[in-house]
Amino acid sequence: MLLPTVLALLLVVAGLGVVGSAQVRVQQAAGAAARELARGAAPPDLATTAGHGATASTRSSGGVAVVTVTRRVELLGFGGLGVTVKGSAAARPEKSEP
Amino acid sequence: MTTTLRTDGAGRAALRVVPPRRHRGRDRDRERGAATGLTVGILAAACAAGAAVMIWSTVAAEATAVHSAADLAALAASDTARGIGNASAPCAAAAEVASANDAVVVACAVDPAGAVTGERAAAHVVVQATRRHRGAWLPLPRSRAEAWAGAPS
Numbered sequence: 139m140l141l142p143t144v145l146a147l148l149l150v151v152a153g154l155g156v157v158g159s160a161q162v163r164v165q166q167a168a169g170a171a172a173r174e175l176a177r178g179a180a181p182p183d184l185a186t187t188a189g190h191g192a193t194a195s196t197r198s199s200g201g202v203a204v205v206t207v208t209r210r211v212e213l214l215g216f217g218g219l220g221v222t223v224k225g226s227a228a229a230r231p232e233k234s235e236p
Numbered sequence: 237m238t239t240t241l242r243t244d245g246a247g248r249a250a251l252r253v254v255p256p257r258r259h260r261g262r263d264r265d266r267e268r269g270a271a272t273g274l275t276v277g278i279l280a281a282a283c284a285a286g287a288a289v290m291i292w293s294t295v296a297a298e299a300t301a302v303h304s305a306a307d308l309a310a311l312a313a314s315d316t317a318r319g320i321g322n323a324s325a326p327c328a329a330a331a332e333v334a335s336a337n338d339a340v341v342v343a344c345a346v347d348p349a350g351a352v353t354g355e356r357a358a359a360h361v362v363v364q365a366t367r368r369h370r371g372a373w374l375p376l377p378r379s380r381a382e383a384w385a386g387a388p389s
Contacts, residue, residue: 140275147282154286158293165297169304176311201322202336225297227304228336230312230329232320 153213157221160211164188165225168207175203176229188225204228291374298371302379305337306363309344310385313359317348318387330361339363342380357387 167188171181175196184192184207192209206226213219312333313326323329327344334341343362350356362382365371369378 140271140278143275144278144282147279147286151282151286151289154289154293158289158296161293161297162300165300165304169300169307172304172308173311176308176315200332202333204336225301227301227308228333229308230315230321230323230333232315 149214156213157211157223160189160209161223161225164192164207164209164223165227167192168194168205168225168227171207172203172205172227172229175205175231178232198231201230202228203231294371294374295376295379298365298369299379299381301337301369302339302363302365302381303383305334305339305365306361306381306383307385308337309334309339309341309363310359310361310383313344313346313361314357314385314387317346317357317359326359330359334361334363337363338366338368340366343382355386357385359385361385 167182167184170187171184171194174181181194184194188194188207188209192207194205194207196203196205198204204226205228206224208222208224210220210222213221309330312321312323313330315321316323316326316329321329323332326346326348327341330344331341340363341361342364343360345360347355347358350358352358360382362380364380365378367378371379
């Protein structure tokens with residue numbers, strides 16, 4: 139009984155690490171995308187910055203554009219077990235509407 | 237363990253090895269509960285490792301977000317100093333962008349003409365994460381980050 143429990147706990151710890159690193163990665167991707175948006179340049183490739191399957195959305199309010207990057211992290215290779223991580227960053231675009 | 241040499245009436249000798257009987261029960265009593273202690277120890281170590289990973293990921297994500305906030309706030313301040321956008325002042329633009337990134341501007345300095353730094357529209361911004369961040373439940377000081385931005389050369 140002890141070994142299966144230890145194995146399950148180790149898998150949970152590994153899963154937390156995978157989700158945590160994905161969270162950091164999407165946050166970095168959101169920051170990079172917002173920076174390029176602020177400079178009026180083309181957004182960076184999301185698959186490179188945030189990982190495969192990442193999607194980005196942009197919404198503007200009051201001259202500030204908010205970029206949100208979302209990615210679903212599959213745990214242990216199973217289709218049904220996954221966590222969605224999200225990161226967002228706001229920037230003031232150079233060519234913002236007054 | 238006891239070793240005895242017995243001799244029967246005909247003079248034949250037999251070696252007999254007798255294990256110590258009186259200590260067996262006491263040893264078993266001494267080891268009773270050892271598996272429970274081991275289980276509790278391993279479970280506690282695994283829980284501590286999980287908590288450490290969770291805290292690391294939360295702090296790293298907050299630090300990344302605050303670095304982005306500082307970078308984007310400095311960029312907004314520099315852009316405003318160059319006359320881009322509709323903000324009233326460079327540091328007001330930096331504060332607005334920092335607030336949208338769940339951060340607050342701690343220090344902001346802008347050198348529009350490059351009189352001090354030699355670089356036109358140089359902005360230096362220090363921001364700190366607010367309590368709105370997801371790492372706010374941790375009893376740790378809020379993340380801080382600073383960034384510089386200037387006019388493109």
